[in-house]
Amino acid sequence: MAATRVLLLPVRDSESASFARSVCGILGAGPELGPWPTYCSFKRGHLVLSARPFPGASARLPLQRPPFCPFAALDQQPRASAPELPTNRGVDLGVAVVLQSSDQTVLLTRRTRTLNISPNLWVPPGGHVELEEELLDGGLRELWEESGLQLPQGQFSWVPLGLWESAYPPRLSWGFPKYHHIVLYLLVISQESQQQLQARIQPNPSEVSAFMWLGPDVAAAVAATEDGAETTRTVPQDLPPSVPAVELQEDGEFQPLAVPMSTLLQTTPTTAEAKERVSTGTKFALRLWLQHLGR
Numbered sequence: 377m378a379a380t381r382v383l384l385l386p387v388r389d390s391e392s393a394s395f396a397r398s399v400c401g402i403l404g405a406g407p408e409l410g411p412w413p414t415y416c417s418f419k420r421g422h423l424v425l426s427a428r429p430f431p432g433a434s435a436r437l438p439l440q441r442p443p444f445c446p447f448a449a450l451d452q453q454p455r456a457s458a459p460e461l462p463t464n465r466g467v468d469l470g471v472a473v474v475l476q477s478s479d480q481t482v483l484l485t486r487r488t489r490t491l492n493i494s495p496n497l498w499v500p501p502g503g504h505v506e507l508e509e510e511l512l513d514g515g516l517r518e519l520w521e522e523s524g525l526q527l528p529q530g531q532f533s534w535v536p537l538g539l540w541e542s543a544y545p546p547r548l549s550w551g552f553p554k555y556h557h558i559v560l561y562l563l564v565i566s567q568e569s570q571q572q573l574q575a576r577i578q579p580n581p582s583e584v585s586a587f588m589w590l591g592p593d594v595a596a597a598v599a600a601t602e603d604g605a606e607t608t609r610t611v612p613q614d615l616p617p618s619v620p621a622v623e624l625q626e627d628g629e630f631q632p633l634a635v636p637m638s639t640l641l642q643t644t645p646t647t648a649e650a651k652e653r654v655s656t657g658t659k660f661a662l663r664l665w666l667q668h669l670g671r
Contacts (some may be wrong), residue, residue, distance in 0.1 A: 380503075382558050384400045385426035392521040393425075393467035398447035399541050400439060403427045405448075409602075411438035411660075414539060420563060421507040423469050423558060425539075437560075438664065441541035442603055442656045444644070446548045447556065465602050470559040472502025472657075473515045474665055476538060477527070477570040481589040482665060483656070485522060486621075488585045489650060493544050498588070498640070498654045500661065502559065511536075515562045523587065524578030527566055537561040539662040540657040550648040561661040563668060579624050586633055588621035590662070592671050594640070598654050599662040603643045 382393040384402055393399050404427045405412050412666060415433040417424045424560070426433070446524040452460070480644040484498045505514040512534060520526050538561055543553040565575060570589050579587060597615050618634040625631055642653035 379467040379490060381422060381507075383424045385424060385428075385430050385493055393558075395465040395467060396447070396450065396461040396463070398441060398445060398451050399404050399425065399467060399558060400441045400445070401448055401451045404441070405439075405441070409440070409443055411440035411538065413437075414439040416539070418511045418560070421469070421505055421509050423560065425558070429575055436540050437536055439539040439541070442546065442644070444547050444555045444603070445541060446543050446546070447541070465556075468500060468555070468557045469505045470542070470557045471505050471511060471515045471518065472500040472501050472559055472561050472661065473519045474563045474661055475519065476563060476565045476665070477589065477642070478567055478571055479569050480669065481570045481591050482595065482662070483523070483573070484588050484590060484654070485579065485584045486586040486588075486652070488583060491583065494655060496650045496652045497658075498530055498652070499658050500561070511560065512562065515564065519564070522578070522590055523582050525573060525576055527564070531567040532564055534562055534564045535668070537563045537661060537668065538566070540660055542657055543621050545648060546644055546656065547646065549646050558655055561657075561664065563665060574622075577622075581624055581628070584624065586621050586623040587636075588619055588635060590619070592666060592669060594619055594637075595662045596671065597637075598640050599659045599666065601641045601643055601654075602659060603656040 384391055386535050413436055415429050415436050417428045417432045417434045472488055487495055487497050489495050501519045503518045540559045542557040542559050544555040545551050545553060615637050618636050621633040621635045623631045623633040639652050640654055644656055645651055
């Protein structure tokens, strides 16, 4: 099914996005960092993307890839130089929920160390969109599966934020990519406060080892550490030394955790390491969230 989850409209007829090629590149992305405005429609487990308007397009969203995207690097090499890449797979579709409380903080979860993909990373709750599943339904399902949170009907609103081209491993220096996704970030705005939401959180220990809430100021500092950027964004000097979080213990109990600010400001290492940090795609999503707030 993965071969048909993401469809492209580069010219006239739709085609499945190829696992081995950069989606951003096919849609005309240049050497700059982006993002690139992209027209899209989502219909039951499938995402259609185009650089130009098309009948049925429901949104125009920013699409971005990391500066070190392995698929972008492979596009510049002869096809024979990457014999380990699958030729019979497409690009899969993921959704991540940027959950905003009524007091304007957003939820991040830390993936467990034992996961095969992106262990120990701080990310919003998210995962695969199932076939025949609506976009919002998939996001809310992933939110519930990972955090235990179910949002009462009529007490939240939502809006799509943007699209991220994701690879794992994230750099060619880590090895050839084994996973290729387009992740759609959804901003879900709850009418409940951080305290009300946190009181109901029950993390899934097989996927989540800790969680935290970020306010706009800390989120801006984290988003400023853009991985691979040629210029460093200005980071405020009055940041707290750590950010409060909650860690899940082996016995299922919660324990307060102080995450050093230096950990949240880490960038993607050049060698394969399960270093605790905020994922590059999450930084992109935080920038979009701050723009939505008008920050």
